[in-house]
Amino acid sequence: MLLVDDDPITLRLLAGMMQSFGYLSESVSGGQAALDRINDTSSAPIDVVILDLVMPDVDGMMVLDELKKMPAPPAVIVQTAQGGIDTAISAMRAGAFDFLVKPAAPERLRVSITNALKLSALQGEVQRLRHRREETVSFDDMIASAPAMMRTMELGQRAARSAISVLIEGEAGTGKEWFAHAIHGESNRRARPFVSVDCGAVPADDIEVLLFGRPATATMPALRGRIHEAQSGTLLLRQIADLPASVQARLAAVLEEGTLPLLAGERVTRADFRLIATTDRRLVDRVAEGVFREDLFYRLNVFPIWLPPLRDRVEDLLPLAAAFLARFAAEEGRPRLKGLAPEAEALLTAFHWPDNIRQLENAVYRAVILCEGEFLRPWDFPQIQTALDAGAIPELVKAWQNEGAAAARTRASSTGHVARAHHRDRETPDRPFASADKISPPLYGLLHLLDRDGEMRALDALEEAAVRFAVEHYGGRMSEVARRLHIGRSTLYRKLKDYGIETAAVDAA
Structure with missing residues (x-):
């Protein structure tokens, strides 16, 4: 401000x-x-x-x-x-x-x-x-303020100022295609075509014709390839490691000779396109395995750039989540959705995001659909909580699981992940969260079918867990609890009595 x-x-x-x-x-x-x-x-x-x-x-x-x-x-x-x-x-x-x-x-x-x-x-x-739609993406459009991205952004901006071939490596979902768009959008070719080909999505028999075209025959007209369409612009080859060996040879020949593949009746034309290749595998390892041509590797590896995974740029995680939330809230007609609750931010920060930004985007989209309030809560991210439950839950998440919202607010603020554009008025529940013991329900809308000994839990234990969770989730509003469980209020109160949940205590919760 x-x-x-x-x-x-x-x-x-x-x-x-x-x-x-x-x-x-x-x-x-x-x-x-x-x-x-x-x-x-x-x-x-x-x-x-x-x-x-x-x-x-x-x-x-x-x-x-x-x-x-x-x-x-x-x-x-x-x-x-x-x-x-x-x-x-x-x-x-x-x-x-x-x-x-x-x-x-x-x-x-x-x-x-x-x-x-x-x-x-x-x-x-x-x-x-x-x-992105107009092919004018720049590095200013990327959320990348984490220290781990500083060198990467600098290399991208330097590459954009030249026509050098670029190899972008990084794990799946790290935003390699966005980065390629930014290089094109800040280059002097920004007004020229940007042609993208996914080498792993096209059958091996078709990729050669798709890239290099084919001359006219007696039954079929000539077909221009993607290389011809990218002339004077940028050609992006995604998942270059999946390119078949025969196509690797032709691509290496085009780069070596510097001319476009000849179609019927055409003169020799100098190849004038910038080549950007992306991969989520280490090409040098593919060369050592004998499945990728060494000469093509050296022609692609002129200017390599590594995109770090999301777990190494945690400073960008909450701003990215907030940007996705704003977009999906608008798309889904949820104008009252204000943002992430502190305990949800702690949950997202604690997760390691193996599929990186793509996984975060999908998780936020799902959470926007599930959310029934003004803030995304941890139980709106059930898949993330399941993954955390399967392994060791970091101390930050344990804090607000066991000590409630007050501890969550204190510890979440101590992590230092402050998104400058997304300081907002937040509502935090005053009541503590239930602890996840052997018989009580886990957080965020999931019920464990097995106990800690690996045995099936009894049906009455599962029913008790469901009732306890519903009471907790809806803040002790009995009419809402009964409606959501599809039972009458008298039945609900009978179950509360059977399971030893005092009605007065619930109403005060």
Whole structure:
């Protein structure tokens, strides 16, 4: 948050509100200082500006005019003592997200900030998807602020400034195709074709014709290959390690001779395309195994780039999750979905994500569908919890499982994973979570059929676990519990009595 006002008392009041809301904030006393801070690329980017309109040097309207010239300006909430309708209309036309009259009520300001952050996250995701569709993705569209990505991003930007062939290696789901799009989008070929071929998805008998085309025959016309279509642009060969040996030989010949494959009636044409190849296997190992041509490997390995797995760039995990949440919430018509609860953030951070960003995207999509409240909770990620239950659960997750929401808030904040664009108002349940013992239900909507000795649990134990979980999940609201379990309230109370769950204790929960 950037607080802009020439009144020091107002700045102190706003800073206090930001601290109580849980946002990080900076204060400046003039419009020019605000513009300098927003343009300072060496510091953390600003997500929301709370701007006074009347200032002595550069006033708020001039700041709004300058921000409109920026490619991705922060959201601006204007507040001023001049609360006329004409002033509000002028500010909104100039690009302000919201307009408040001093002194703004804290709750009104909180709602405005929350909405501004949600809109910013959604706009960023929409911009990334639009750039992907228009083949104009740049490195600015990637969420990659983790230290492990710094060298990778630098190499990508250097590669984009030349026509050098690039080999992108990394585990499945790390975003290699996005990275290839960014190299193309920042190169001088950005307005030229970007042609992508998945070498592992095309049958071996068809991949050669798909890539190199075929001359005309008596029964079939000539067919241009993907290499011809990529002329003057970029050719992306995904999963290059799956390329059949015969096709490897032809590709090596094209790169060696520097000419396009000849079709009927065509003259020799110089090959003018940038080649980017991606793989989730180490090509050098494939060469040692004798399944990948050594000469082709050396032609592809001119400029190798390694994309680290998501577990090595945990600083990007929560911003990525927030971006996916914003997109899926909009797609599924869930405008009241505000974000991730702290204990859900702890769960995501504790998981190792073997399938990387793709797995995180799918997990968030599923959670958005399952979520019944305003925040994604741990039980909205049942598959992640199952995977954690199958192995050793990190201490961070144990803390909020056993000690409840208060411990979760404390320990989650101590991890240091603070997403600058996604500090938001969060609701944390006051009641502690049930511990996962031998007979009580595990968290997040899953029931274990086996006990700790590997034996089947009795039906009455499973029923008790289901009832306990339902009571916990719906906060002791008996009508809702009965409705969801498809039983009458009298039956529910009888089961509560049979299982020793005191009704008074539940109602107080």
